[in-house]
Amino acid sequence: MNTYFIKRFIAMIITLWLIIxxxxxxxxxxPGSPFNEERTTNEAIQKNLEAYYHLDEPxxxxxxxxLSALLHLDLGPSIKKSSQTVNEMLGRGFxxxxxxxxxxxxxxxLSGMTLGIIAALRHNGVVDYLSMSIAVLxxxxxxxxxxxxxxxxxxxxxxxFPVATWSSPKHMVLPILxxxxxxxxxIARLTRSSMLEVLTQDYIRTAKAKGLSPVKIVFKHALRNAxxxxxxxxxxxxxSILTGTFVIEKIFAIPxxxxxFVDSINNRDFPVIMGTTIFYSAILILxxxxxxxxxxxxxxxxxLHKKEAK
Amino acid sequence: MEKILxxxxxxVSFSTYGxxxxxxxxxxxxxxxxxxxAIVGESGCGxxxxxxxxxxxxxxxxxRITGGEILFNNIDLIKLKEPELRKIRGANxxxxxxxxxxxxxxxxxxxxxxxxxxxEHEKISRAEAKKAAVEMLQLVGIPSPxxxxxxxxxxxxxxxxxxxxxxxxxxxxxxxxxxxxxxxALDVTIQAQILELFRDIQKKTGVSIILITHDLGVVAQVxxxxxxxxxxxxxxxxxxxxxxxxPQHPYTIGLLQSVPRLDIEKAELVPIPxxxxxxxxxPAGCAFAARCKxxxxxxxxxxxxxxSLSNYHHVDCWLQDERAKKLVSTLV
Amino acid sequence: xxxxxQEERNISPxxxxxxxxxxxxNQSEAEAVVRPSLSYWKDSWYRLLKNKLAMAGMAFLILxxxxxxxGPIISPxxxxxxxxxxxxxPPSSEYWFGTDDLGRDVxxxxxxxxxxxxxxxxxxxxxxxxxxVVYGGIAGYKGGKxxxxxxxxxxxxxxxxxxxxVILVMVVIGPGLTTIILALxxxxxxxxxxxxxxxxxxxxxxxxxxxxxxxxxxxGRIIRKNLLPNTMGPIIVQMTLTIPSAIFAEAFLSFIxxxxxxxxxxxxxxxxxxxxxxLSGYWWRLFFPTLFISLTMFAFNVLGDGLxxxxxxxxxx
Numbered sequence: 001m002n003t004y005f006i007k008r009f010i011a012m013i014i015t016l017w018l019i020i021x022x023x024x025x026x027x028x029x030x031p032g033s034p035f036n037e038e039r040t041t042n043e044a045i046q047k048n049l050e051a052y053y054h055l056d057e058p059x060x061x062x063x064x065x066x067l068s069a070l071l072h073l074d075l076g077p078s079i080k081k082s083s084q085t086v087n088e089m090l091g092r093g094f095x096x097x098x099x100x101x102x103x104x105x106x107x108x109x110l111s112g113m114t115l116g117i118i119a120a121l122r123h124n125g126v127v128d129y130l131s132m133s134i135a136v137l138x139x140x141x142x143x144x145x146x147x148x149x150x151x152x153x154x155x156x157x158x159x160x161f162p163v164a165t166w167s168s169p170k171h172m173v174l175p176i177l178x179x180x181x182x183x184x185x186x187i188a189r190l191t192r193s194s195m196l197e198v199l200t201q202d203y204i205r206t207a208k209a210k211g212l213s214p215v216k217i218v219f220k221h222a223l224r225n226a227x228x229x230x231x232x233x234x235x236x237x238x239x240s241i242l243t244g245t246f247v248i249e250k251i252f253a254i255p256x257x258x259x260x261f262v263d264s265i266n267n268r269d270f271p272v273i274m275g276t277t278i279f280y281s282a283i284l285i286l287x288x289x290x291x292x293x294x295x296x297x298x299x300x301x302x303x304l305h306k307k308e309a310k
Numbered sequence: 311m312e313k314i315l316x317x318x319x320x321x322v323s324f325s326t327y328g329x330x331x332x333x334x335x336x337x338x339x340x341x342x343x344x345x346x347x348a349i350v351g352e353s354g355c356g357x358x359x360x361x362x363x364x365x366x367x368x369x370x371x372x373x374r375i376t377g378g379e380i381l382f383n384n385i386d387l388i389k390l391k392e393p394e395l396r397k398i399r400g401a402n403x404x405x406x407x408x409x410x411x412x413x414x415x416x417x418x419x420x421x422x423x424x425x426x427x428x429x430e431h432e433k434i435s436r437a438e439a440k441k442a443a444v445e446m447l448q449l450v451g452i453p454s455p456x457x458x459x460x461x462x463x464x465x466x467x468x469x470x471x472x473x474x475x476x477x478x479x480x481x482x483x484x485x486x487x488x489x490x491x492x493x494x495a496l497d498v499t500i501q502a503q504i505l506e507l508f509r510d511i512q513k514k515t516g517v518s519i520i521l522i523t524h525d526l527g528v529v530a531q532v533x534x535x536x537x538x539x540x541x542x543x544x545x546x547x548x549x550x551x552x553x554x555x556x557p558q559h560p561y562t563i564g565l566l567q568s569v570p571r572l573d574i575e576k577a578e579l580v581p582i583p584x585x586x587x588x589x590x591x592x593p594a595g596c597a598f599a600a601r602c603k604x605x606x607x608x609x610x611x612x613x614x615x616x617x618s619l620s621n622y623h624h625v626d627c628w629l630q631d632e633r634a635k636k637l638v639s640t641l642v
Numbered sequence: 643x644x645x646x647x648q649e650e651r652n653i654s655p656x657x658x659x660x661x662x663x664x665x666x667x668n669q670s671e672a673e674a675v676v677r678p679s680l681s682y683w684k685d686s687w688y689r690l691l692k693n694k695l696a697m698a699g700m701a702f703l704i705l706x707x708x709x710x711x712x713g714p715i716i717s718p719x720x721x722x723x724x725x726x727x728x729x730x731x732p733p734s735s736e737y738w739f740g741t742d743d744l745g746r747d748v749x750x751x752x753x754x755x756x757x758x759x760x761x762x763x764x765x766x767x768x769x770x771x772x773x774x775v776v777y778g779g780i781a782g783y784k785g786g787k788x789x790x791x792x793x794x795x796x797x798x799x800x801x802x803x804x805x806x807x808v809i810l811v812m813v814v815i816g817p818g819l820t821t822i823i824l825a826l827x828x829x830x831x832x833x834x835x836x837x838x839x840x841x842x843x844x845x846x847x848x849x850x851x852x853x854x855x856x857x858x859x860x861x862g863r864i865i866r867k868n869l870l871p872n873t874m875g876p877i878i879v880q881m882t883l884t885i886p887s888a889i890f891a892e893a894f895l896s897f898i899x900x901x902x903x904x905x906x907x908x909x910x911x912x913x914x915x916x917x918x919x920x921l922s923g924y925w926w927r928l929f930f931p932t933l934f935i936s937l938t939m940f941a942f943n944v945l946g947d948g949l950x951x952x953x954x955x956x957x958x959x
Contacts, residue, residue, distance in 0.1 A: 015798050023810065030814050136947070140940035142890050144897050144913065145932040152920050152928075202412035208367055209407075210427040210478070211399035220426070224417050243805035247898055251917065262898055265813055273813060280806055300462040301416055608661035633662040 008292060012285050019281045020070065024063055027270045075275035080267045086275035093257035094279075096166055097245050100256060103176050104241050105234075108183035113230065115184070116191025120226075121218065123196060131188065138185025143244050147178035147251045164253040175252045179244050183237050187230060195226040224298060231295055235288040242280060314485055314518050315341040315364070315403075320378035322359050322368065331589045333359045335542035336378070341486065346512065346519040348533035349544075350526060350565070352586060356542040357522045361488045364520075365405050366395050382486070401431040404479040408491040410471035414463035420474050421459030428481045446477040449514070450507060469500035476507065483515060490522045505531050526569045530554065535622060538562045541586050541597035548623035558617075558625040561598045596628070604629055686875075689952040696948020699941035706938060710760050713753025721754045722746065722905045730924045740926035742915060751907035752930050758908045759889045759938060762822060766888035767881045769827040774834025775877070781835070782842030793839065796832050804829040808891060812900045822901055826888050837880050841873040875953035882946035886939045893935050909935045 047056070057065075069076060075086035119131040141149075154174060155163040161174050198204065199222055207221045246258035257276065264272035322334040334356040341347050349357045362368045364380055366387060380387040382403065387395065407413045415423060424443040428434065434442075440459070447455035450473040463471060472492065479487055489508070493501040509532055512519060523529060529536055530550070537547040538561065546559040557563045564582040584601040587593055596602070599609040608628050617630035628634050690696055714721065719737070725745035733740045739748035781792040804826075811825035895901030896910025903911075909931040916928030 018798060019802070026810055026814055136940065136943055140886070140943050141936045142893055142939070144894065145936055148913070148917060148920060148928060148932065152925075156920055202407055202409060203415040205367060206407060206413045206475070206478070207415070209365055209399055209405040210430065211396040211401060212426065212430055213396060216426075216430075221415050221418070225415070240805075247894060250898060265809065265900065268813070273810075277806060277810060281802070284802075299417060301464045605665045606661065607663050607665055608657055610665075611661060612657060628662070631657075631662065633659055 005293070005296075008289065012289050016278075016282055016285055020067070020278055021063075023274050023277050024066060025059075027274050028059055028062070030268075030270075070278070075278070076271045078264075078269055078272050080264070080269040080272075086272050089260050089272060090257060090275065090279055093255065093260050096254060097242075097249070097256035097258060100166075100172070100175060100179065100245055100248070100254065101238070101241050103172065104179040104183070104244075105238060107176060108180040108187060108237070108241070109234070111180075112184040112187025113191050113227070115188040117195055117218075117223070117226075119188065119192045120195035120199065128192075132192065135185040135188045135192075138181045139189070141181065143178055143182055144247045144251060146181050147175070147248055150174045150178050151251070164251075166252070166254040166256075175248050175254060178251075179241060179248050182244070183241055186233070186237065190230050190233060191226065194229045195222060198222045198226040201225070228295065228299055231291060231298060234294075235284070235291045238287045239284050242284065312343040313340045314343045314382070315520075316379070316381040317341075317360070317364065318379040318381070320360065320363060320380065321376045322356070322363050323374050323376050324372045325374070326372060329590050332592055333373075333542055333589060334363065335589075335592060337539070337542070337544050338378075339537055339544060339547060341518050341520060343485075343518055344512065344516045345534040346508070346521055346532050347535045347537065348521045348523060348529040348550075349537045349539055350523055350529055351539035352524060354586060355539045357524075357539050358490055360539070361405070361490050361520060361522050364486075364488060365399055365403060366390070367399075367405070397431070400427050400479075400484070401482045402484050403486040403488065404482070404484040406472075406475050406479050406487065406489040406492050409495045410468055410475050411495065413475050414471060416463055419460055419462055420466070424459075424474070424478050424481055427478060431482050442481060443477075446481050447474070449480070449511065450474070450477045452477070468496055469503065472496060472500075472504055473507065476504075476511070480511065480515065480517070484517060486518050486520065488520045488522070491524070492521070493528060494523070494525070501528070502531075508532055526565065538565065541592065542589060543597065543626065545598065545627070546623075546625040548620070548625075552620065552623045556619075556623075558619065558623075558630065559598075559627045560602045560604055560629070564601075596626070604634075606634060608634075686952045690948055693948040693951065695944045696952075699943075699945040699948070702937060702941040703945065706756055706934075706941070707760065709753055710756035713756065714750055717747060717750040717753065719747035719750045721750050721907055730922075730927070732924075733926055739930045740924070742912075742927050743924075746907075748912075748926060748930055751912060752909070752934055754907040755909040755912060755931060756934065756938075758819070758902060758906075759892060759935070762819070762826070762892045763885035763889045763942075765823050766826045766830055767884040769823070770831040770834045770884050771877070771881055773827070773831035774880075775838050777831065778835035778838030778840075779842055782839040782846070785843070785846075789839070789843075793836075796835055799829055799832045800836070802829060805891065805894070808895065809900060812895065817895075817900055817903055819902060822892050822895060826891055830884065830888070834877070834880055834884070837876050838873070841876060845873065875950075878953060879946055879950045882942055882949055886942035886946075889935070889938060889942070 066076070073087070075090070078084045078086055078089065081089075115131045115135065119128040122128045151163055151174060154160050162171050165171055166175070204217060204221055207217045212221075245256060246262055248254070249256040249258040250262060257279075260272060261276045263269075264276065317340075318338050320334055320337045321332070324331045324333055337356070337360050339347065349360065351357050359368060359373075363375055364387065366375075368375075375388055378388065382398065387398070390398070414420065421440065421443055424446060425436070425439040428442050429436070429439050443459060444455045447458065452458055452470060452473055458466075463474070466474065472495075476492075492508075493504050496504060505528060508519065508521075511517065519532075521528070521533060533550050535547065535549050536553040537544045538553065538559065539545070540561050546553065546557070546562045548556075553562060554566070557566055561582070564580070567580040568582060570579060582601055587597050587600060593599065593610065595608070595610045595612055596614055599605055602609065606628060608631075614626045614628045614630070616624050616626050618624050717738075723746065725741070728737070728741050728745045729743055731737050731741045731745075733748075737747050737749065739752055741747055742751070777792065777796075781789045781796075807829050808822075808825040811828060812821055815821050815824070892901055892908065893910035893913070896908045897914045899914065901910055902908035912931035913928060913935070916924075916931065919925065919927045
């Protein structure tokens, strides 16, 4: 078990390194300096600025510097907001984004699984068709459309919730709802189909032949096996929630990381773009790693398989 | 002999895309205490459906029991409601399925899977259940049972898993054990061991066994009585000796001739030509008529009347009619 | 025979004697296959026809295609012409979907947006298909080390959040329609490649393929009769599901200002423009683009689901 996770950990570091390198050279391949598009700077100041940000050094040296700074978890200064470092911006934005993303994930997972299980147990019944119709709708409506719809109905037409910002639990309801609908629908569909498949398995018939009650069969025998495929998509689902926060934060004017990211893209503030990308990727890779760990705990076969595969 | 289970005119249908399939079309047999009854037939003849209907385990829908009685201790299982059925399943009648690789839940320890059955039916503590599980594993011949209780199914070989499945089925000491192709998925050497285990267990516990199989070799080894099924009906039933040495139904004869035998010199292997009929619209007469070399006009028109050759030996075939006998004697 | 030894005599009185005459067995009849066999594609097609929701989705998509092609032609207004005298007009006989804050016709712009969305979706799906089939096919066919290496690369790409990659590409080469398609294609083919590889690997070893080979069946026939029905299903389904995700990505990017740039029309751009109208009450400017995005995604999703059910050979009875 340990060798597997050590290998997995090394692979994780390599992936992250590839992303860092890719992002770095991609950003530096953009023609021109980030300073010369603006009219305010004259040539001397531009040179000074480039020297200050080490942009005058050879690319490979810059890359080395960037990597060694990263080892100290230093993402460097922002170019456009001169007094701020990328670390400071992330430090301010991340807790908010994390809150939004975390609650969304929890809501999506819990409601999605519940919906999927009920649909599977009432297969081909009214509840099944109803919840699956809701799920297809949930997948089809983009989160920004959902967000505008929610604002229009629940904040403007019926002012139950505030329109924007992130200052109280009441402010959080609409953004979380808007962001959770899609992932919830995906989880519901996946849980349903996986549950339906598990329910036809031989070991479910064995459990029935033992005289176990339906409740025991579902919760003890079916659910755990049915949730395995659901767990595997949690990583990529977290990714889509993360990117979803960009647009939700923009619509609801939430001061999260996504806002800095979108701003930095529009300002071509490369250190911020780079820092945010790397930070996001690190989180996601960590998520995928955790999902793998969880999978290993849920499925006793995993440990042995991996060892045998070696 | 005491009858522990009586199946009377059981009929089961499945509704499918193409219409209603009559998988079981009036099956009757008795199971006596302490005996092994083998049900043999080609795949699709309805033997598995029959066995699963006894446990009321056929998926409904699409399956449906359309008629008949299944009497266990004079209770008709067909009329029972789910909660009452659950008390019988696993406790009085238990079942072993074909593939031991898929019959066990991969994410639970085998100890848990053996114990949950007995804890469902009897009011005993976990420690007592564990003790029972250990005893059961010993009975089915699994070494160091205490340690193995904590292991998962994937850590066992196929033969071992089938032993575990048998232990699981026997843990509540049931009266009837239904084994649906219990050795088909196993290696030949393991098959022999498992069959040996069945005989051993029957001697020790006195359980009655219904053995579903397509393998006449298996039947020869363990069965006391044999029922031959074809296209949803039992066409011939009798003691093992009667079926193997005095087969009456052309289908039974065909089955025996299509199996290699070492005890008869120069015995030729004769396949049965053709395929079983379509059970969407079963024929009015004998279902085997289309493949039978003794075909007569009557076979296609009317289903044969059952003839009894002894107390146990019954056959559904027109060749038993006196008028046909003359014909056969001139023919052969 | 054993039968002659039988001593007991049975006679069923109600059966006439003349029925007890031997009959010659008609062998061909006994061997005849009862159910007429439908070809795979016909069978799947009939099953799809039965799925009402999927058919509704297909009907909507056909109408949408007509709308995209002919909408801008039959409309008396052009996409970009601004008329400051007719700002924010509600839907009327003159402006069917109303006008926006610059006096542009929302109907024409929505139809134009349909063109963009369908174009992006179809082209992205096609590119994914080509790269995915070639890459996955090679990996699956070669197997071994090549497969291992190729799939390691795919795994790394798969782990990347694709919208993040898309955004990075946009930053580097600047926004625009080609950029969107390029950016979507960089990571989009990965899913297809995995599916194709899995299928090829599985089918390579299927016994029925081996069986066909040993019977001396021609390669072309094996591919047509065995491989295609078993691989095309998941591939077609994957394609129908790629289209809505590409459409969503375009709308998403345009919405946050990284996609199609004004004055060009795209549903994402229009939705972003219309966002401010929630408070002003010019509902049509937000309603039509968002309605069309949602309906299109919905139609593709239900069609994809329907195809998945219809094409799965395991469901055949």
